[in-house]
Amino acid sequence: MTVTWEELGWERLADGVGRCRLPDWDCTAGLVLGADAALMVDAGSSLDEGARLREGARRLAGHRVTHLALTHPHFDHVFGAASFTGAEVYGAYGAAGTGALFAPGGQGRRALRADAVAEGLDARAALEAAEALSPVRHEVRGEQPLDLGGGRQVLLADVGPGHTGHDLAVLVPGSPDVLFCGDLVEESGEPQAGPDAVPSRWPAALDRLLELGGDDDALYVPGHGAVVDAAFVRAQRDALAARFGVSR
16 A cells, blocks of 8 residues: 555655654654665664664655665664665765774774763663664765666765764755755754864865755755755855854
8 A cells, every 4th residue: 555755754855755854853864765776864863763764664665775874973863774674874985994983893882872872862772773783884985876776866975074074965866856964954953063073174064065956946954953945054054164163
């Protein structure tokens, strides 16, 4: 039985493209449907949340999620990743390297778990997600096209550093173009700059997003909050440059 995006609590953004605003941290997860494949953008904050996203995506696509793009290594975007069994996992260049939060074992995963618990995630759920965290198998350096079948082409772009050292954007060309920005752009609050942020490079990362999405009718999907336009991204870029004293 065919279901609509709205029936599952998702927001349809364009033909075959939508997103789900998750509870608690108001984090966005995106979905892009092709004829032969389905791409999830970010995976939620726990294995249970990831499983709910996986099931919703399966019902919309008619098959399992085949590709998973993680926009950056923060728990509210990656802790559901292990729920997408068999999916090819993509991240920005360097995300899978030594010391990165996606790297198996070591302090990276412990730091993610501690941050999740500090932010209010149940300790057991945080432990389970950290131990099961799917590693990034495909690191995107520069730009990488992805063919999902049926004429659906997606562009993965390493646009950071900025919000973190490893920020990935996902451009879905269409009418309109849809650009998943991760937490490089936030609408529901001021952009958060934690200890892994690179403030001096953040405005330039937003310039790169604007190059990808353009100034016309593109939809810019932030990591948290409502969908915005290019004018919003430009204003946030200028505010970040002023906030961090970055000369442009």
